[in-house]
Amino acid sequence: MLDEIDRGLIHALQVAGRAPYSRIGAVLGVSTQTVARRYQRLRTEAGLRVIGLPDPHRAGRSQWLVRLTATPRAAQDLASALSRRTDTSWIKLASGGTEIMAIVHTTPTDGNALLLHDIPRTAGVTSVSAHYLLHLYVGGPAAWGARATTLTREQEKALSERLAELSTAQILPTDQKLLAALGNDGRATLTDLARETGWAPATVARRLAVLEASGAIFFDVDVAPTAFGATTAAMLWLSVPPAHTEAVARALATHDELAFVAATTGRTNLVAHALCAGPDALHAYLTNRISTIEHITALETVPILRTIKAAAPNRAT
Numbered sequence: 001m002l003d004e005i006d007r008g009l010i011h012a013l014q015v016a017g018r019a020p021y022s023r024i025g026a027v028l029g030v031s032t033q034t035v036a037r038r039y040q041r042l043r044t045e046a047g048l049r050v051i052g053l054p055d056p057h058r059a060g061r062s063q064w065l066v067r068l069t070a071t072p073r074a075a076q077d078l079a080s081a082l083s084r085r086t087d088t089s090w091i092k093l094a095s096g097g098t099e100i101m102a103i104v105h106t107t108p109t110d111g112n113a114l115l116l117h118d119i120p121r122t123a124g125v126t127s128v129s130a131h132y133l134l135h136l137y138v139g140g141p142a143a144w145g146a147r148a149t150t151l152t153r154e155q156e157k158a159l160s161e162r163l164a165e166l167s168t169a170q171i172l173p174t175d176q177k178l179l180a181a182l183g184n185d186g187r188a189t190l191t192d193l194a195r196e197t198g199w200a201p202a203t204v205a206r207r208l209a210v211l212e213a214s215g216a217i218f219f220d221v222d223v224a225p226t227a228f229g230a231t232t233a234a235m236l237w238l239s240v241p242p243a244h245t246e247a248v249a250r251a252l253a254t255h256d257e258l259a260f261v262a263a264t265t266g267r268t269n270l271v272a273h274a275l276c277a278g279p280d281a282l283h284a285y286l287t288n289r290i291s292t293i294e295h296i297t298a299l300e301t302v303p304i305l306r307t308i309k310a311a312a313p314n315r316a317t
Contacts, residue, residue, distance in 0.1 A: 058216045066128065073124065101235060137263070145254075182217070190205055239267070
């Protein structure tokens with residue numbers, strides 16, 4: 001479990017993923033060395049990672065939430081194979097190990113090959129459904145609320161105030177090496193990023209500042225939910241009349257139990273990822289909180305057994 005300094009550090013990284021240890025330490029009231037030690041310990045013990053990711057729309061990407069069912073023998077192998085691809089993230093084994101859920105990132109030039117050809121032809125797959133992510137309410141740049149409750153607004157401002165507002169910047173083909181390096185480690189040094197891109201460190205710094213300040217990229221934080229006491233996870237697939245979808249989604253987005261809320265296409269039109277302290281806590285959440293939101297006409301709860309891959313495009317857990 002995390003103490004106040006750990007929680008403050010994770011919250012700080014969510015606000016400003018590349019903030020130096022010295023600035024984080026000043027905000028938290030601890031030394032630079034303490035922040036550095038805590039960061040390294042959390043990397044080892046809780047899987048803490050900072051990942052730089054492009055805004056999908058700015059990068060010309062579409063995101064699909066894919067549900068696959070497969071034979072028990074094939075499911076684990078397929079999940080592992082998907083995790084090795086750079087166009088996938090958030091791969092989970094569910095429903096007794098026979099269902100896989102994954103985010104697939106597509107571009108106009110790839111022809112949706114993974115969705116249309118590769119997955120359907122895989123031996124052992126018994127069904128496939130793909131749900132286009134229309135809008136994120138929680139997830140991506142909008143952090144999971146449960147890990148962003150430690151710092152005050154003034155502390156958040158002290159971390160992020162150096163980012164000047166800029167006009168919209170587009171992600172260019174020349175940015176791809178930089179994005180790949182940030183996807184491996186969002187806190188990589190300017191020297192490391194310069195080596196990966198072939199640019200001078202000063203050029204890297206200027207381009208990073210433009211992309212981050214304009215919102216073209218953001219920094220996400222991977223950390224094991226168990227570090228926050230969440231040991232039971234489930235995907236929630238909800239049906240809501242279109243006239244009430246926005247109101248229901250915004251209500252769900254206020255729930256600290258939900259690390260992800262999105263509008264999708266398909267038979268259901270909202271999906272959420274619930275993280276709770278245990279089965280009883282999940283039951284209480286479903287019966288005492290979800291049940292109070294009007295206009296939800298159907299709810300499917302799918303327990304998550306294991307996360308194979310999180311947000312980092314190049315890193316399986």
